[in-house]
Amino acid sequence: MGTEPVTMRWDPQLSGPRAGRRLYGALVSTQPQPDVDAARPAIRLRGLRKRFGTGPQAVDAVAGVDLDVRDGEFLTLLGPSGSGKTTVLRLIAGFELATAGTIELGGVDVTRRAPFERDVNTVFQDYALFPHMSVTDNVGYGLRVRKVGRAERASRTQEALDGVRLGHLGDRRPAQLSGGQRQRVALARALVNRPRVLLLDEPLGALDLKLREQMQVELKAIQRQVGITFVFVTHDQEEALTMSDRIAVFDGGRIEQLGSAADVYERPATPFVAGFVGTSNLLSGAAAEQVLGRSGTWSVRPEKIRLDLDDEPAAEAHDRSATGVVREVVYVGSATRFVVDLDAGASLVALQQNVQTSSSDVDAYRGRRVRLHWDPRHEVQVADPATAPTAH
Amino acid sequence: MLLSRRGRTILAAAMGLGLAFIYLPLLVVVVNSFNASQVFAWPPRSLTTRWWREVASNTGVREAVLTSVEVGLVATVTAVVLGTLLAFALARYTFFGRQSVSVLVVLPIALPGIVTALALRTAFQTFLGVELSIWTVAVSHATFCMVVVYNNVIARLRRTGTTAEEASADLGADGFTTFRLVTFPLLRGALLAGALLAFGLSFDEIVVTLSTAPPGVTTLPIWIFQNLSRPNQAPVVNVVAAVLVLLSVVPLYLSQRLAADTVTAGRL
Ligand SMILES: Nc1ncnc2c1ncn2[C@@H]1O[C@H](COP(=O)(O)OP(=O)(O)OP(=O)(O)O)[C@@H](O)[C@H]1O
Ligand SMILES: [Mg+2]
Numbered sequence: 001m002g003t004e005p006v007t008m009r010w011d012p013q014l015s016g017p018r019a020g021r022r023l024y025g026a027l028v029s030t031q032p033q034p035d036v037d038a039a040r041p042a043i044r045l046r047g048l049r050k051r052f053g054t055g056p057q058a059v060d061a062v063a064g065v066d067l068d069v070r071d072g073e074f075l076t077l078l079g080p081s082g083s084g085k086t087t088v089l090r091l092i093a094g095f096e097l098a099t100a101g102t103i104e105l106g107g108v109d110v111t112r113r114a115p116f117e118r119d120v121n122t123v124f125q126d127y128a129l130f131p132h133m134s135v136t137d138n139v140g141y142g143l144r145v146r147k148v149g150r151a152e153r154a155s156r157t158q159e160a161l162d163g164v165r166l167g168h169l170g171d172r173r174p175a176q177l178s179g180g181q182r183q184r185v186a187l188a189r190a191l192v193n194r195p196r197v198l199l200l201d202e203p204l205g206a207l208d209l210k211l212r213e214q215m216q217v218e219l220k221a222i223q224r225q226v227g228i229t230f231v232f233v234t235h236d237q238e239e240a241l242t243m244s245d246r247i248a249v250f251d252g253g254r255i256e257q258l259g260s261a262a263d264v265y266e267r268p269a270t271p272f273v274a275g276f277v278g279t280s281n282l283l284s285g286a287a288a289e290q291v292l293g294r295s296g297t298w299s300v301r302p303e304k305i306r307l308d309l310d311d312e313p314a315a316e317a318h319d320r321s322a323t324g325v326v327r328e329v330v331y332v333g334s335a336t337r338f339v340v341d342l343d344a345g346a347s348l349v350a351l352q353q354n355v356q357t358s359s360s361d362v363d364a365y366r367g368r369r370v371r372l373h374w375d376p377r378h379e380v381q382v383a384d385p386a387t388a389p390t391a392h
Numbered sequence: 393m394l395l396s397r398r399g400r401t402i403l404a405a406a407m408g409l410g411l412a413f414i415y416l417p418l419l420v421v422v423v424n425s426f427n428a429s430q431v432f433a434w435p436p437r438s439l440t441t442r443w444w445r446e447v448a449s450n451t452g453v454r455e456a457v458l459t460s461v462e463v464g465l466v467a468t469v470t471a472v473v474l475g476t477l478l479a480f481a482l483a484r485y486t487f488f489g490r491q492s493v494s495v496l497v498v499l500p501i502a503l504p505g506i507v508t509a510l511a512l513r514t515a516f517q518t519f520l521g522v523e524l525s526i527w528t529v530a531v532s533h534a535t536f537c538m539v540v541v542y543n544n545v546i547a548r549l550r551r552t553g554t555t556a557e558e559a560s561a562d563l564g565a566d567g568f569t570t571f572r573l574v575t576f577p578l579l580r581g582a583l584l585a586g587a588l589l590a591f592g593l594s595f596d597e598i599v600v601t602l603s604t605a606p607p608g609v610t611t612l613p614i615w616i617f618q619n620l621s622r623p624n625q626a627p628v629v630n631v632v633a634a635v636l637v638l639l640s641v642v643p644l645y646l647s648q649r650l651a652a653d654t655v656t657a658g659r660l
Contacts, residue, residue, distance in 0.1 A: 122562045124558075130574060
């Protein structure tokens, strides 16, 4: 394998619009990084395990993870609380020592290396800014300890701060910043070092919804412009779906499914993924036989299901249909969620846009008999019938 | 919390009484140091600075102050080094018996002074065969001074956690650099506050000093004690006491400011 200088990765021509080049100039210029092989994955995890504690209290926080993160990719680790996302990140950064398995960065085995010997930077969940330093000193810290000259340090720090639009707040202490500003300082502090890989542990978790959505867009734009590999942890499925190139869905220290947002959402591999990413709308066992005419466990996304009152004219012939009673009506503004108990035994959620209806109209559906119908193409088998846990 | 008007009045009165009980006697000491009457006739009929001048030229007092400062400094330095190391060991590492060790470390401050005094004296004289000197006094003081340093430092370590240090390592700093640029600066306030308290503790210790000092070595509190019962020395003792009242305020004020300062700096 030939070693291509990484200067390529920083080529401004490849890194997006002019505005981005000006804003993130500090991050996209020069500095070839010699020991990097473009053909190799940025991160390669093999058989990674981490056990905390011993004896009966032992916890397998990471229970065998194999993962290749491509160069320049935005990969999201998505999973419920306690599923091991943070631990995987801490293993990659070097804060925890793996119990078993290997970690490679750009083809180099770093499993036993200290954090300061790894070319990754982390944006911590609580930002972990240095409280006794100004914003400028925080951002310049990585350059300072790597003995970058004073002048270059000052200019790169300033550019990084401008890049996150905090150029005017350099003299403040972290305690004098808002949550969103701290978050951006943490981002600038990591990016100014031009790491190969940036690890982000729920960096938006502490922000309010509005700011969160704004930062999602900004983060994604920055990632495109600097071309750095991002490994992003979240337990918010919407965030994962909107930002990621690929998503690794975690449960119990394992990867349940790895794929694009569309893969994970439309073709969930297991009942867990179907339930965690989006609403789990599962038909299995007798209900599946009766409604779908086939066995196994099947998932239909709520927005694919249409809902009519039972006495209205029947749907198109090729549609799958099932009748039932509306148990619950949840008005969510632009749409309404109907929970329907099917005559066949299971219950399904149908999401209907409120195009013609208002909240008082939809409330009248409660307790009514309805007919659900959907295109069979939207039925996805989520697990082998033999191994799937039988519902009801 | 909101209080009724009556509640507030009662609270204010109680606080006033409590403070008066503590501070009126101290005020009397200070005023008496200027009292022209040798037997402290109250109220003072005329004021004088004679006693203050006498103290300034009293060699006994001067030597006692010097001894106290020497003992205090040695005890403080020892306490800072040992207390900090212990705090790090107990806050950052898990090992067998950690809980018991943390109790053992703070025990000296809970033990009656006379017991510590007796134990140390026996240890020095019988087991170690060390002659009592100013050093044995300082080392003895360090046993309990260490506790206040330890308490300050471990509280700070627990509160700041390890994320700042992890961030530093993540940004490429090795262990020593991280200590120099992150750990120590975050700890500085707690260390100074602990050191000031330790010095204060050592400075007014009597019981342990009495039993670990050789005959010729006299610290200031002991000098005061020895001269308290001599009527013709009373005015001089009174001046020394007044000076001590004023001096104690300084480290207390400083350590409180340091603690407050670093609390806000430590908040993230
Ligand atoms: N230092 C530790 N000691 C013992 N157990 C730990 C430690 N760190 C994590 N664990 C356990 O490992 C498991 C995985 O934790 P981890 O922090 O990786 O979860 P997570 O997916 O990041 O969850 P969250 O979304 O809540 O942050 C949990 O059961 C947790 O209790
Ligand atoms: Mg976590």
